[in-house]
Amino acid sequence: MKIIILNGSPKGDVSVTMQYVHFIGKKFPQHELKIIDISRRIKAIEKDDKDFRGIIDEIRSADGVLWAFPLYFLLVHSHYKRFIELISERGAEDVFKDKYTAALSTSIKFYDHTAHNYINAICDDLEMKYLGSFSAEMYDLLEEKERRKLVLFAQSFFSAIQNNIPTPKNFQPVVHSDFDYLPGTVEAKVDPRSRKVLILTDTGDDRTNLGRMIDQFSRVFSNPVEVINLNDLDIKGGCLGCIQCGYDNRCVYEGKDGYIDFYNGKVKTADILVFTGAIKDRYLSSIWKTYFDRSFFTGHAPSLIGKQVGFIISGPLRQIPNLRQILEAQVQTQHANCVGFVTDEYGDSSAVDGLLRSLAERLVQSADNGYVSPPTFLGVGGSKIFRDAIWGKLRFPFRADYLAYKKLRVFDFPQKxxxxxxxxxxxxxxxxxxxxxxxxxxxxxxxxxxxxxxxxxxxxx
Ligand SMILES: Cc1cc2nc3c(=O)[nH]c(=O)nc-3n(C[C@H](O)[C@H](O)[C@H](O)COP(=O)(O)O)c2cc1C
Incomplete structure (x- = not known):
């Protein structure tokens, strides 16, 4: 059989994940595993439609597709996300329909489940026949027991295709509404006092619901608030996964684009951060994903401690609890305060007006009180995974994290x-x-x- 491997690592073949694929290839020489670099080559794939069509033709002629990817910020790499967007933008969904598929990831198991939920849901949306997922810890391949599991997973993947087994769908299709949000007049204003409010967005179009919500939300404040469109930033590319930042938080893009100055100068100095975006497939846009991936230069240590964070989302967030969990978890692991979400799902403009105003009030009030709600499992569990990793296996190369964790007294193991x-x-x-x-x-x-x-x-x- 011919299986297409969609490689989600920005490092191409010099990838932890690809070693798992090569291992499967060695164990099952009777099958052809054709690896296509997606994340490493996304610029070319996006620019050259022939390149994209070539990949689609390979998928058409395959018996199955394996989504093989590293975890990046609770999901897949921004370039992989972009590829998923291209499938619908370029009308290539039909090629994926009824194709057998599975997912294989490597990670440190920090929110691997949200990434797998995402890929599973994307496969369901594409009407693929999803056979399951395999989430490996980076160095599982060194363990005989884990290698056996991988062989069994691959074996069941191949035999399911050969036997043409029926597969369940695990996620409901997402239904978008055609509600037009029409903002009303803003009466009494919210005074942010000395608080610096920063709104980040990926749209500059004020004819969209998102654009209108941002506009209305900005007008609720008595002082002007800053709005930055991620598309206007000088971002040369996505995270390269090179980990050179691990030593001293210095990114290889330093001096080459504007992201680091923007993050240090704008994001880290704001008191109130409002992340706004429209849902694209089962997440926000790939530019938002690039924003999160590139923030990796700050390491695993929280860089937004004590900040107040709100979300304004256009689209069916209530139908995608996985996305909400990702966003909440990111705020909690930053030791910041997730104040709330406002969406345009209500079908009632005055209700949205009220929610936007209330979000502004609560953001300022929480900032005044210095309130950070106690983390749930999302923050507690996530932070413990980081703590153990930085204490142990990842102390090198993540020296900067180790020093920061010591200073923040993160190594609070019960043995002390x-x-x-x-x-x-x-x-x-x-x-x-x-x-x-x-x-x-x-x-x-x-x-x-x-x-x-x-x-x-x-x-x-
Ligand atoms: C920017 C960045 C973000 C990451 N985010 C996560 C994450 O959210 N969860 C996780 O478990 N591992 C995360 N990792 C670790 C990688 O998933 C892991 O090292 C993976 O094995 C790399 O695979 P690759 O060599 O195939 O790219 C991240 C690594 C980088 C560089």
Whole structure:
């Protein structure tokens, strides 16, 4: 069989992910695995329609397609995202219809599930026959047990195609509304006082719902707020994945384009950040993805601590909880405060007006109070994955992160908690005595609330 491998790594064949593909190729020499570099060559693919058509022809003649990609900012690389946009922009969807497919990723397993959800949903939208996903940790290939899993995954992929098995759809199609948002007049204004408000967008078109929402939102403030269109920035390209920034947060693009100065000078100095965009397929646009990918030069350490963040989204966000999760997780792992989302899904302009105004008020109020809501699993779980990685395997090359984490006291492993360790040892030993354990069980509920009870019941001072 002929299988097309859509390579999502910007590093082409010098890619961790491609080593997994080569391994499969070695194990199954009876099948042809044809690798096509997508992320590394996106500029040429986008510029030259013949190049794009060549890829589409290869897919047409294949028995299956494997989406093989590294994780980039909870999704795929911006160039891979751009390729997915090109499929619909250039009307090539029919080639993917009914084609068997699967996904293979490598990552440090930080939000690998959101990237796989995304690719699965894209496959469902393209009416492909999705057979499942394989999410490998970068160096799983070194483990016999993991290699066996990969072989079994590939085997079941090939045999499913040969046996023409039926496949389920896992995601509902997204329905877009044709609601036209018509902003009303703005009465009382919101005073941002000394707070610096920065609105980032990927549209300059004020005839779109998004353009109108941005305009209305800006007018709610009594002082002018800054709006920056990502398309107007001097961004030479997407993240190269070279990790040279790991040592001292210096990106190879430094001095070559305007992204780093923009991020340090505008994004990091704002008090209130409002990210605005229109939903494209199951995410925002690829230019937004480029913005996030390129921010990697700041490393895994949070660079937006304490900032207030709002989102204004045009499109069916409520139908894509995966996207909402990605955006919320990004804010939480930055130790920033996700104040809220406003979308144009309500079909009622005055409702949107009200929500925009309320978002502005809440952003300023949270900034005044210095409020950052406690992170949920999205932030806690994500931060622990980073913490362990930077402490261990990734300390080199991510030296800058290691130093930043030490300063921020991120290495808060429980082994340093000597009080708990002593208590655990004592209690576990004593618990071997049946009478003691009986007594502990009797008092368990009461003892659980004991440390916080005094605070909860203390008289207000
Ligand atoms: C800019 C950038 C963003 C990344 N984002 C994620 C991420 O969100 N989650 C994750 O688990 N790994 C992330 N990684 C790690 C890569 O996915 C991982 O190193 C992968 O194995 C690289 O594969 P490749 O060599 O095929 O490109 C990121 C790496 C880079 C350079």
């Amino acid at each position: 908690d000597y009080k708990s360790r002593l208590r655990n040892v004592t209690m576990l030993l004593l618990s071997k005595i049946p009478r003691f354990r009986k007594e502990v069980n009797k008092r368990m509920k009461q003892e659980m609330i004991k440390p916080i009870q005094n605070v909860a019941r203390a008289k207000l001072g």
